[in-house]
Amino acid sequence: xxxxxxxxxxxxxxxxxxxxxxxxxxxxxxxxxxxxxxxxxxxxxxxxxxxxxxxxxxxxxxxxxxxxxxxxxxxxxxxxxxxxxxxxxxxxxxxxxxxxxxxxxxxxxxxxxxxxxxxxxxxxxxxxxxxxxxxxxxxxxxxxxxxxxxxxxxxxxxxxxxxxxxxxxxxxxxxxxxxxxxxxxxxxxxxxxxxxxxxxxxxxxxxxxxxxxxxxxxxxxxxxxxxxxxxxxxxxxxxxxxxxxxxxxxxxxxxxxxxxxxxxxxxxxxxxxxxxxxxxxxxxxxxxxxxxxxxxxxx
Amino acid sequence: xxxxxxxxxxxxxxxxxxxxxxxxxxxxxxxxxxxxxxxxxxxxxxxxxxxxxxxxxxxxxxxxxxxxxxxxxxxxxxxxxxxxxxxxxxxxxxxxxxxxxxxxxxxxxxxxxxxxxxxxxxxxxxxxxxxxxxxxxxxxxxxxxxxxxxxxxxxxxxxxxxxxxxxxxxxxxxxxxxxxxxxxxxxxxxxxxxxxxxxxxxxxxxxxxxxxx
Numbered sequence: 274x275x276x277x278x279x280x281x282x283x284x285x286x287x288x289x290x291x292x293x294x295x296x297x298x299x300x301x302x303x304x305x306x307x308x309x310x311x312x313x314x315x316x317x318x319x320x321x322x323x324x325x326x327x328x329x330x331x332x333x334x335x336x337x338x339x340x341x342x343x344x345x346x347x348x349x350x351x352x353x354x355x356x357x358x359x360x361x362x363x364x365x366x367x368x369x370x371x372x373x374x375x376x377x378x379x380x381x382x383x384x385x386x387x388x389x390x391x392x393x394x395x396x397x398x399x400x401x402x403x404x405x406x407x408x409x410x411x412x413x414x415x416x417x418x419x420x421x422x423x424x425x426x427x428x429x430x431x432x433x434x435x436x437x438x439x440x441x442x443x444x445x446x447x448x449x450x451x452x453x454x455x456x457x458x459x460x461x462x463x464x465x466x467x468x469x470x471x472x473x474x475x476x477x478x479x480x481x482x483x484x485x486x487x488x489x490x491x492x493x494x495x496x497x498x499x500x501x502x503x504x505x506x507x508x509x510x511x512x513x514x515x516x517x518x519x520x521x522x523x524x525x526x527x528x529x530x531x532x533x534x535x536x537x538x539x540x541x542x543x544x545x546x547x548x549x550x551x552x553x554x555x556x557x558x559x560x561x562x563x564x565x566x567x568x569x570x571x572x
Numbered sequence: 573x574x575x576x577x578x579x580x581x582x583x584x585x586x587x588x589x590x591x592x593x594x595x596x597x598x599x600x601x602x603x604x605x606x607x608x609x610x611x612x613x614x615x616x617x618x619x620x621x622x623x624x625x626x627x628x629x630x631x632x633x634x635x636x637x638x639x640x641x642x643x644x645x646x647x648x649x650x651x652x653x654x655x656x657x658x659x660x661x662x663x664x665x666x667x668x669x670x671x672x673x674x675x676x677x678x679x680x681x682x683x684x685x686x687x688x689x690x691x692x693x694x695x696x697x698x699x700x701x702x703x704x705x706x707x708x709x710x711x712x713x714x715x716x717x718x719x720x721x722x723x724x725x726x727x728x729x730x731x732x733x734x735x736x737x738x739x740x741x742x743x744x745x746x747x748x749x750x751x752x753x754x755x756x757x758x759x760x761x762x763x764x765x766x767x768x769x770x771x772x773x774x775x776x777x778x779x780x781x782x783x784x785x
Contacts, residue, residue: 356701
């Protein structure tokens with residue numbers, strides 16, 4: 274017998290609508306078992322509630338009135354059920370559950386607690402969405418920066434290749450090279466070895482025509498520990514005509530170093546010049562590292 | 573038939589046979605009494621309290637005379653006999669119909685006083701019930717209102733309520749039965765107290781609430 278059939282049997286027993294066998298069996302059950310007794314009491318309460326709600330069929334209604342309205346206590350039970358049905362507390366609870374309940378699967382105790390639960394849920398969803406968006410945006414920016422870095426690296430590699438190419442050409446005798454510059458400007462570069470290194474070799478000559486807008490002196494050096502360099506350009510008579518500080522060296526293919534010094538051709542005349550290179554191990558400590566000489570021939 | 577009342581000595585004897593521990597015996601006695609009251613009601617035997625007293629009276633008398641191993645089972649047997657006796661008596665009883673009424677010149681007039689009294693009683697009962705529901709512990713009140721708020725498919729709703737509350741359906745049912753009985757007792761005391769002084773009212777309600785819990 275399933276629960277529904279059992280409930281029906283109990284209701285029929287309460288309405289005295291069972292056989293004597295069914296009656297005896299049920300009475301035997303609840304006389305010895307508390308759970309069955311409580312089930313019957315609950316069935317009685319449900320029967321009373323059905324009566325006051327007008328849900329009993331006519332025959333059952335008559336039976337109910339014959340059996341459940343006999344004593345003052347029984348009538349009081351029925352009136353209690355009627356009052357409960359009309360209870361303001363129950364109606365308010367129904368109204369609050371119907372209006373505010375958005376989580377009917379939760380055993381809500383208070384519409385305010387439900388609202389708080391919903392608010393927390395909404396905040397959690399919004400927070401997660403914002404974090405996901407921020408994460409995507411940061412990833413996108415990182416990708417863009419990586420692409421840019423790759424581009425800069427390629428440009429740097431190209432420049433190094435050009436410098437190395439230039440050095441090689443100078444080493445094979447092409448001491449000067451006119452480099453194609455943007456329209457309206459021409460640069461000439463010469464590679465200089467220090468006077469000590471040159472040891473009396475032929476003087477490097479810089480042909481300076483009127484179309485040259487930049488002169489690049491490429492100073493070759495052995496490896497050293499200087500952090501930065503500065504140069505002073507003098508005539509052979511020792512007159513200082515120009516200086517530059519904060520130069521840095523780049524590694525050369527032969528294992529040495531090169532320092533590139535860009536000089537304006539406007540300060541150069543047809544003359545012999547001496548370029549003194551000073552190495553700076555620190556801000557205060559500076560010493561002459563090398564001397565380079567060259568001849569300018571203006572055309 | 574209902575003249576003999578359970579004497580103190582016989583009552584003590586009955587309690588001792590229910591359980592060696594007096595407190596446990598008292599609980600068993602009350603549980604049995606509650607069941608027997610319902611048994612008589614469900615068998616249309618009234619007034620049930622007096623029939624239960626008769627049952628215990630007979631059991632207590634027989635305890636001294638017979639070797640009874642199962643006192644509770646014996647009490648149920650006595651109760652069933654009393655039901656049969658009551659039904660036989662009812663079958664032999666001839667109800668005298670009321671004398672035919674003479675034409676009442678005021679028979680068409682509405683009983684306004686009765687209607688007003690009825691409404692006032694309803695209002696008082698509603699107020700008392702409201703008060704008694706509010707006096708329940710928060711958890712009990714919420715559970716009770718949730719249990720009775722549904723109007724359709726109560727079985728499934730109550731099963732879900734039990735599950736969400738961490739109770740078996742049987743435990744939930746027992747708790748609801750107890751709460752409903754307590755509310756009924758509270759409302760009954762409250763209705764009676766409407767005729768009392770305010771301090772007597774509070775005393776009645778407080779004593780009844782503690783008692784009910």
